[in-house]
Amino acid sequence: MASIKDVAAEAGVSVATVSRVLNDHPSVSEDARARVLAAVEALGYRPNAVARSLRTDQTRTLGLVISDVLNPYFTELARSVEEEARALGYSVIIGNADERPDLQDHHIRTLLDRRIDGLLVSPTDGGSPLILDAARAGTPMVFVDRWIPGVDVPVVRSDGRAAVRDLVAHLYGLGHRRLAIIAGPAATTTGSERVEAFRAAMAEYGLPLPDAYTGQGDFQAESGRRVTEGFLDLPEPPEVVFAADNLMALGALDAVRARGLRVPRDIALAAFDDIRWFVHTDPPITAIAQPTGELGRAAVRALVDRIEGRPPQSVTLPARLVVRRSCGEPDPQEPPAPEESPASQEPSPVTNRSQT
Amino acid sequence: MASIKDVAAEAGVSVATVSRVLNDHPSVSEDARARVLAAVEALGYRPNAVARSLRTDQTRTLGLVISDVLNPYFTELARSVEEEARALGYSVIIGNADERPDLQDHHIRTLLDRRIDGLLVSPTDGGSPLILDAARAGTPMVFVDRWIPGVDVPVVRSDGRAAVRDLVAHLYGLGHRRLAIIAGPAATTTGSERVEAFRAAMAEYGLPLPDAYTGQGDFQAESGRRVTEGFLDLPEPPEVVFAADNLMALGALDAVRARGLRVPRDIALAAFDDIRWFVHTDPPITAIAQPTGELGRAAVRALVDRIEGRPPQSVTLPARLVVRRSCGEPDPQEPPAPEESPASQEPSPVTNRSQT
DNA sequence: CTGAAAGCGCTTACAG
DNA sequence: CTGAAAGCGCTTACAG
Structure with missing residues (x-):
């Protein structure tokens, strides 16, 4: 797979210039830009997100840990979360806890190891040490649907x-x-x-x-x-x-x-x-x-606010009765x-x- | 967040030794191992998966691109895929194409940028250039459920x-x-x-x-x-x-x-x-x-075989009629x-x- | 506007 | 058994 070095060589510039073009840095000559773009095209180059993340210390990725993917409520929540995240330029990695605290911890650990930028959690239990530690350590975090009392983390949920x-x-x-x-x-x-x-x-x-x-x-x-x-x-x-x-x-x-x-x-x-x-x-x-879609979107907005240094907001939305037979x-x-x-x-x- | 350097300092060894302990390399003295483990514990150290991936050129991650998460069939497929992958030591990142070829390509591109080790796809369409290119470029890939004729990629599906x-x-x-x-x-x-x-x-x-x-x-x-x-x-x-x-x-x-x-x-x-x-x-x-769970598991096994250098196998499982009223x-x-x-x-x- | 260089956090030959 | 060093692919001050 072509690396930035290959592109630089092909374009006859330094890797620094290639990087600048790729990141829309203003100070690049039109000529250089054109040559780099052509080289990128010719080589089918795609930046390595892993390397970029290591260097910039951000992954543009959100983790979402839900209690059960097979539950249509959470499936819909996951979908709206991904949608809003994508709109804001983030990817999301879903972890399915299956209502098992141990699995929940497994996913949180994996997500943290991957250095996701923020975590959306619908806790399966009253709060494992891992979640509590992560929150205390300052991992950007937001609770959706379910939450853990006494932890200083914004909550996005519905009031039924x-x-x-x-x-x-x-x-x-x-x-x-x-x-x-x-x-x-x-x-x-x-x-x-x-x-x-x-x-x-x-x-x-x-x-x-x-x-x-x-x-x-x-x-x-x-x-x-x-x-x-x-x-x-x-x-x-x-x-x-x-x-x-x-x-x-x-x-x-x-x-x-x-x-x-x-x-x-x-x-x-x-x-x-x-x-x-x-x-x-x-x-x-x-x-x-429940207004599931809106909950997911609000949760993402709160988390991204938190990640990007804006004050995040807790949100509570009303649920409503639907009478059938x-x-x-x-x-x-x-x-x-x-x-x-x-x-x-x-x-x-x-x-x-x-x-x- | 503590890095390997901090652990090395705390344990009074080099980062190489820390790395060896963490990766269960045999040639480490018992004494060094104990000191490192203690330091890891004391600092609450977790290896940075991003750095590790960059270095080893593997992410231990599988990408799964499905056509619609809201479809219970795919939800169940996703679940079984994650389960089997976890059993084999892999994580999975799900991309939901929502039956939209453009979204499908978006997810495939993102997944490829993240350098996932392999890709499980249930194509939304007849095959975008992106998928075809990836297959040709040698990205380990397996089709699940849906497939694209004429592409040399193993297929795991059911015959109805x-x-x-x-x-x-x-x-x-x-x-x-x-x-x-x-x-x-x-x-x-x-x-x-x-x-x-x-x-x-x-x-x-x-x-x-x-x-x-x-x-x-x-x-x-x-x-x-x-x-x-x-x-x-x-x-x-x-x-x-x-x-x-x-x-x-x-x-x-x-x-x-x-x-x-x-x-x-x-x-x-x-x-x-x-x-x-x-x-x-x-x-x-x-x-x-359909034997959905078995399809997901078989697909993962085929993909991991491919990733780890074993010959992957296409699998076709029968579906069955369930008569109701x-x-x-x-x-x-x-x-x-x-x-x-x-x-x-x-x-x-x-x-x-x-x-x- | 441009490039050389440092450094992100790891792993792993290479020497010892 | 152990450490110094190189290098994975990027980004970004720093000089020029």
Whole structure:
């Protein structure tokens, strides 16, 4: 592979001049520039990014560590992150933690070894020493979606409390009283916050959330199945199961189906995180939708601000309830293909918190 | 950040010795090793992968360029690729082409600039000059899923012909005669092969595949919707729509639903690529399942063989038909959670080609 | 405007 | 077993 030396030789200039041309340095004669460009073309030369990074101490690369690529929510997040990063001149390397703290650390370590310019993390746990150290050591970092309390790192996330309250109002209105939740890991903020929001909203309606109706999941489908089976085995099963993410909802559906039961006739179901397939499931599933794309973009902007020396900003965006038929109400003729941005700009009545 | 020099100073040895310890070079005294390790620990030293790569001319990194991360098929492929790569000591950087040749080239260029050790590509098109040049220049490369004919690069893919024939047999047995297909881009192998397999299988049953029943999609949901609307507008709409990937099936479902029609009563639907949600859609969707995880792993092994100087091998794995209810047949009580590997080892009767 | 030279953080023959 | 030194491919003050 041709190096800068080859180009210099071909163009009859020094490597310094080649470098200047390549980096759009102003003080290069037109003649030199033309000769260099011609040589670059002739040799098919491409600068070695590894060497450049070593010299400039920047890689123009962002690391993104997410908890589970197979979760459509994170896939979409990853996509929007890459898009915004590309627009700002950065590449992104994704690390998939698979909800495993050890894998998360593996990826963070690898990313740090590669000297990425900044790190976007959605922590799988309460914070490994590695993350904490990196943050303390001054690695530019931003938390997306999930975060670790007590660490001085900007957080870009969505607040689902209002939407959860809307959901409980919806369920209550439908006559449901025994509501259960499949929670995410308590060590994650999204894991605990969603349960707390649910519990708080239920309290407003004078409804208790007994331990038996609080199942511990891990954001993966299998745990949703297992917890739902437990619910169904109860002497008095819940009337509604609220899954704290879409994969656990999938598992819940598997469990319900395996028993030959029907949603919502035998048990109602709702999920945190909306995905396109929810429109076509049997029945369509009521869900809480996050402004995923916007979260990803805001996270990148915050991180790049931090990297480039501007003060980064934490961002919290609201989630919203999307009512479908899985809790018993007739489908309110959902508009086709509800795109994220327009919809969140003009919220429908059902989206708004109606009481407090 | 501490460098190798700092470690050497701390340990009272030369950087060469530090390097030897770090790389498990045999000729290092126990004493030196212990002092270096202690210094590494004390300083929290991590080798700079950028510098190491520049020096050794290898990055221990694989590039993976896929056509669409949002497509669950590719997400799963990416996941298995990363898993196998990690097991073999490599990292992977994913580039998402979004079915856009220009974006694909952008990622390939970036990856090449970063001097990845090898490239896994599922080409979005018939082959840009960039890919062709890279292949010719000797960049270790392997095609996964899609490939480019006439290029000397190993291919790891699945052959869906038998499964497509099974599908047509299934449809024919159900009494369907007017079968339509939503094809992928003709420039991709999977785009054209699936249509060809479908057409050939239909011919065996004496069924023609008229142009009006061949819609041109681009593997994205929106095109599936558009094409399906066209089918439904026909004076004589097809009885079955076969979508060449799962996203176009999603779009087809959107279109059918928007008209207030029902699957399979008004029109039957089948898809290439199986996803977990297909079990829970209304109705459950008949699909052709690829051994996605195995494809990803085989692709990595082939690429690493190539990188490490062993002869790489092309691999073709069979896909299989999974019958559900979207074409009219009653659901044959599908076993719960059909995992990929065991299922493909003991194919059910319906999975096997019964005639020819 | 241009080039020689230093240096980024490593690895690895080469001597000893 | 160990260290001094060269060199990977760049960028960038420093002189001119």
